[in-house]
Amino acid sequence: xxxxxxxxxxxxxxxxxxxxxxxxxxxxxxxxxxxxxxxxxxxxxxxxxxxxxxxxxxxxxxxxxxxxxxxxxxxxxxxxxxxxxxxxxxxxxxxxxxxxxxxxxxxxxxxxx
Amino acid sequence: xxxxxxxxxxxxxxxxxxxxxxxxxxxxxxxxxxxxxxxxxxxxxxxxxxxxxxxxxxxxxxxxxxxxxxxxxxxxxxxxxxxxxxxxxxxxxxxxxxxxxxxxxxxxxxxxxxx
Numbered sequence: 551x552x553x554x555x556x557x558x559x560x561x562x563x564x565x566x567x568x569x570x571x572x573x574x575x576x577x578x579x580x581x582x583x584x585x586x587x588x589x590x591x592x593x594x595x596x597x598x599x600x601x602x603x604x605x606x607x608x609x610x611x612x613x614x615x616x617x618x619x620x621x622x623x624x625x626x627x628x629x630x631x632x633x634x635x636x637x638x639x640x641x642x643x644x645x646x647x648x649x650x651x652x653x654x655x656x657x658x659x660x661x662x663x
Numbered sequence: 664x665x666x667x668x669x670x671x672x673x674x675x676x677x678x679x680x681x682x683x684x685x686x687x688x689x690x691x692x693x694x695x696x697x698x699x700x701x702x703x704x705x706x707x708x709x710x711x712x713x714x715x716x717x718x719x720x721x722x723x724x725x726x727x728x729x730x731x732x733x734x735x736x737x738x739x740x741x742x743x744x745x746x747x748x749x750x751x752x753x754x755x756x757x758x759x760x761x762x763x764x765x766x767x768x769x770x771x772x773x774x775x776x777x778x
Contacts, residue, residue: 554706583765593752593768606765640706642766651697652766654706 552577554643554655562661568629571658575622575643581605582624583652584616587638596639599624600646631662665690669753669769676743676776684738684772686727686753694755696720696729696736697766701750710738710751743776750774 555574563569575582584596595608599618616626622643628635638659642652669686676682688694695714699707711720716731725740736753753769 556706585766592770593766595765595767598765608765642707651709651712653709654699656704656706 554641554653556639556641556655556658558658559656560659560661562663563631565631565633565662567631568627569631569660570625570627571639571641571660573624573626573641573643573655575624575641576653579643579645579653580622581644581646582618582622583642583644584624584626585640585642586610587640587657588636593640596626628660633662636660636662665694665755665757665767667753667755667767667769669751670772671770673773673775676774678745678776678778679742680776682738682740682743682747682774684751684753684774686736686738686769688734688736688753688755690734690755690757690767692757694757696727697754697756698725698727698736698738699752699754699768701752701771703749707752743774745776745778748774748776 557572581600583598598606602618613629618624638657640657642654644650644652666689697712698710700710711722713720713729719728727738750771752771754766
C-alpha cells in the first residue's frame with residue numbers, strides 16, 4: 551500500500567509569490583491534515599479536511615488556505631509569501647480523523663528568499 | 664487548550680544505555696497519546712500509541728504507558744541502538760464529537776546514540 555505522497559519535495563520561492571503544495575493520502579483515507587514545522591515553533595496544525603470539507607483550522611493567517619478533492623487528494627496554498635513561511639510542510643492522512651493514528655508524508659521543504 | 668510538554672534535550676547516550684524521555688500533557692476530554700519519530704530529512708513515523716488510561720503502547724523495544732493520574736506518557740527503551748538516533752515527538756489528539764481532530768505536539772527531543 552503506497553504511503554502519503556507529497557509533491558514537490560523542495561521548493562524555493564521569492565517573497566510575495568504564492569505557492570501550492572500537493573498531498574496524496576493513503577488509499578481509502580478520507581482525512582487529510584496539514585502541519586507546519588519550523589525550528590522555532592515546532593509542529594503547528596494548519597487545517598484538516600474530511601470529505602472535501604474543512605473540519606478544523608489552526609491559528610494561521612488567511613494567506614494559508616487549502617482544499618480537498620473528491621479523490622481525497624489535498625492541496626494547500628500560501629499567498630504573498632513571507633520569509634517566515636520558510637518551513638517543512640507535512641501532510642498526514644488517516645481513515646477518518648478522530649483519535650486514530652495519522653500517517654505522515656515526507657514533507658515539502660519550502661524556502662522563501 | 665491542549666498542550667504537550669516534553670524534555671527538549673538534546674539527549675546523548677551510549678549504545679545499550681537506558682532511555683527515558685518525559686512527556687506530560689494538558690487536555691480537555693479524553694485524549695489519545697502518541698509518540699512519533701522523525702529521522703533526518705524525513706517526515707514523522709508513528710512509533711506507538713495509547714488510547715485510554717493505563718494502556719501501554721509498545722513497538723521496536725520502545726514502551727510508554729498512559730498515566731491519567733499524572734497526565735504523563737513517558738517514552739522508555741531498555742537498550743538503545745545507534746539507529747535510534749532521531750527526534751522524538753510526543754503528541755495528543757482529542758475528538759470533540761468526532762469533528763475536531765488535530766494533533767498537538769511537544770517540541771521534540773533530539774536523541775543521539777553513540778557507538
